[in-house]
Amino acid sequence: MLPRPASTRASVKNIDAILSLEKREEEKLALHHRVFHAIGSFVGTVQFIVVQCVVVACWIAVNAFFADHALDSFPFPLLATILAFEAVFLTSCVLIRQNATDRILEKRDHLELQINLLAEREATRSLRILQKIASRLDIDDEDCRHDELASETSVDQIARDLQERENAGAVER
Structure with missing residues (x-):
C-alpha cells in the first residue's frame, strides 16, 4: 500500500479527533x-412505520374477526388510547434526542468558530510576512501597501457591526 500524502494524514487525524470527541460526548x-x-432514532425509520402498520393491522384483524373473544371491539378504544400514549411517548423521545443533538451542534459551532478565528489570525500573520518580504525585495505593489487583510480582525467590532445590521434589518421589517 502506498503511503498517504501528509494532507490526507492530517485530514484523517482531524476526522478521528472529531469522532473521538463526539463519542466521548x-x-x-x-x-x-x-x-x-x-x-x-428508530422512530424516524421506514422499519418503524412498517412495524407500526403491521401491529395496528393485526390488532384490528384479531379484534374484528374474533369478535366473540375480542379484547378491544370496534371502534377500538383501547387501541386509540395505546396509540395516543405512544404518540406522546415517542414525541418526547424525539424531542429529547433533538435537544441533545442541538447541544452537540452548538459545541461543534463553537469549535468551528475557534478554528476559523485561529485560521484568520494565521492568514493575517502570513500576509504580514509576505508584505515584509516584498518590502525587503523592493517589490512595489500598491495593493499590498495598505492591505486591510493584513491587519488584525477585531472580533468584537465584527460582532457589533453584525448586531447593528441585524437591528437595522429588524427596524426595516
Whole structure:
C-alpha cells in the first residue's frame, strides 16, 4: 500500500479527533438518555412505520374477526388510547434526542468558530510576512501597501457591526 500524502494524514487525524470527541460526548449521556436516543432514532425509520402498520393491522384483524373473544371491539378504544400514549411517548423521545443533538451542534459551532478565528489570525500573520518580504525585495505593489487583510480582525467590532445590521434589518421589517 502506498503511503498517504501528509494532507490526507492530517485530514484523517482531524476526522478521528472529531469522532473521538463526539463519542466521548455520547458516552457522557446517562443510560436513560441513550435509550431515548435509540428510540428516537428508530422512530424516524421506514422499519418503524412498517412495524407500526403491521401491529395496528393485526390488532384490528384479531379484534374484528374474533369478535366473540375480542379484547378491544370496534371502534377500538383501547387501541386509540395505546396509540395516543405512544404518540406522546415517542414525541418526547424525539424531542429529547433533538435537544441533545442541538447541544452537540452548538459545541461543534463553537469549535468551528475557534478554528476559523485561529485560521484568520494565521492568514493575517502570513500576509504580514509576505508584505515584509516584498518590502525587503523592493517589490512595489500598491495593493499590498495598505492591505486591510493584513491587519488584525477585531472580533468584537465584527460582532457589533453584525448586531447593528441585524437591528437595522429588524427596524426595516
